[in-house]
Amino acid sequence: NAGVTQTPKFQVLKTGQSMTLQCAQDMNHNSMYWYRQDPGMGLRLIYYSASEGTTDKGEVPNGYNVSRLNKREFSLRLESAAPSQTSVYFCASEQEGGMPHGGTFGSGTRLTVV
Amino acid sequence: QQPVQSPQAVILREGEDAVINCSSSKALYSVHWYRQKHGEAPVFLMILLKGGEQKGHDKISASFNEKKQQSSLYLTASQLSYSGTYFCGTETDSSYKLIFGSGTRLLVRP
Numbered sequence: 001n002a003g004v005t006q007t008p009k010f011q012v013l014k015t016g017q018s019m020t021l022q023c024a025q026d027m028n029h030n031s032m033y034w035y036r037q038d039p040g041m042g043l044r045l046i047y048y049s050a051s052e053g054t055t056d057k058g059e060v061p062n063g064y065n066v067s068r069l070n071k072r073e074f075s076l077r078l079e080s081a082a083p084s085q086t087s088v089y090f091c092a093s094e095q096e097g098g099m100p101h102g103g104t105f106g107s108g109t110r111l112t113v114v
Numbered sequence: 115q116q117p118v119q120s121p122q123a124v125i126l127r128e129g130e131d132a133v134i135n136c137s138s139s140k141a142l143y144s145v146h147w148y149r150q151k152h153g154e155a156p157v158f159l160m161i162l163l164k165g166g167e168q169k170g171h172d173k174i175s176a177s178f179n180e181k182k183q184q185s186s187l188y189l190t191a192s193q194l195s196y197s198g199t200y201f202c203g204t205e206t207d208s209s210y211k212l213i214f215g216s217g218t219r220l221l222v223r224p
């Protein structure tokens with residue numbers, strides 16, 4: 001099925017460990033996003049990529065790095081995980097400007113840092 | 115800058131109507147509306163572009179007032195399936211970064 005695929009779905013890290021969250025979309029979208037959602041809270045933008053090879057900081061970029069490997073894939077890396085990074089991470093993609101079908105979200109990665 | 119949503123929460127009886135508002139201090143290019151059910155990913159409802167258009171499908175519609183940089187989501191004759199958290203997301207004229215508001219929790223009771 002067409003959509004956005006995120007891996008892994010669940011992850012537990014120890015403080016200081018590193019990991020990469022993977023995201024791939026097969027809808028030929030230009031724009032891709034990484035958001036985090038803390039319990040009971042809204043979606044906060046971590047990083048954004050308007051096209052292959054370009055990335056831009058969002059609202060909460062500290063502690064994260066991203067890589068837009070190609071048009072399909074956009075990865076998020078935590079270099080040294082901290083308990084404050086415990087959250088649900090969503091990847092999303094859309095055509096630039098959102099038309100006509102808006103954004104499509106992956107199913108999320110539930111990350112716990114202990 | 116994050117758009118501001120109101121109200122924070124709404125409780126309805128089945129069949130009642132609700133309005134959720136979203137406003138921004140910046141000139142907007144587009145407003146998106148999404149619904150998220152507990153434990154799931156947000157799902158796209160509709161998008162409105164600057165120009166003041168109103169869109170809708172079924173009993174959910176939305177408007178965009180470009181002069182005020184405000185959008186409203188209208189849910190009429192609410193159904194139990196409408197329960198969830200509604201988010202507006204905005205893109206400005208200067209950036210296509212999609213930034214979300216803090217959400218409105220909607221609960222529809224029988």
